[in-house]
């Protein structure tokens with residue numbers, strides 16, 4: 059299996075990750091997941107902008123490989139016959155003797171790979187269930203960092219309760235899902251948590267907000283409570299992998315009549331129309 063390492067493509071078995079890599083020791087790095095449709099990277103510019111933002115917030119220099127990433131990923135997708143899939147890419151601060159503060163000598167390490175991931179069409183159609191969990195993450199989740207323990211524990215709780223996603227509650231507001239952004243529809247208005255330090259500004263979130271505005275659906279980027287979530291007319295999540303997926307039940311309680319709603323359907327269709335399918 060071939061992977062991206064810096065500016066090159068290598069056999070995975072030839073890549074040597076150091077035990078002193080700061081990604082490994084501190085989670086000191088960032089990542090992106092990009093959708094591949096028909097072998098091409100979708101919304102790559104938006105992902106690269108967010109990657110540069112995450113690197114900038116952590117003061118990790120942008121490594122050379124970033125400029126070649128799209129070309130290398132498309133080559134890998136072609137070689138591996140991947141039509142629908144994802145690119146995973148991570149950049150760590152690099153390798154240095156262990157000390158918390160930034161080391162002088164570290165060079166960033168970029169690793170990436172592609173893999174086949176089909177569109178979850180059944181979930182788009184039927185919707186998924188979710189649970190609510192406390193948002194125990196740090197206060198800079200706008201940075202797409204490798205520190206994902208809060209997200210990992212939340213998703214594990216969902217799996218153990220046979221739910222599809224865990225939705226975070228911080229104080230008395232709904233922030234986002236463990237790997238998704240969350241939207242509700244109330245009286246025809248789309249509501250989602252505003253950008254800032256307490257959500258990741260999802261690429262799919264940004265595209266869906268733009269599409270909603272184009273369709274004349276009013277959008278409010280305002281925090282909402284769990285009570286508002288349970289009282290919503292419709293609820294859905296967005297992400298690179300899950301696109302626009304209805305949420306039909308939360309903590310065992312049905313949202314409205316427990317079926318995907320009309321605004322969600324319109325946005326699913328509008329989103330699908332942006333894809334090179």
Ligand code: PMP
Pocket residue numbers: 091209234235236237238239257258259260261262263296297298299
């Ligand atoms: N929030 C979190 C915590 C995530 O991990 C993700 C997935 N990257 C998202 C939201 C959705 O972002 P995107 O639409 O860019 O995949």
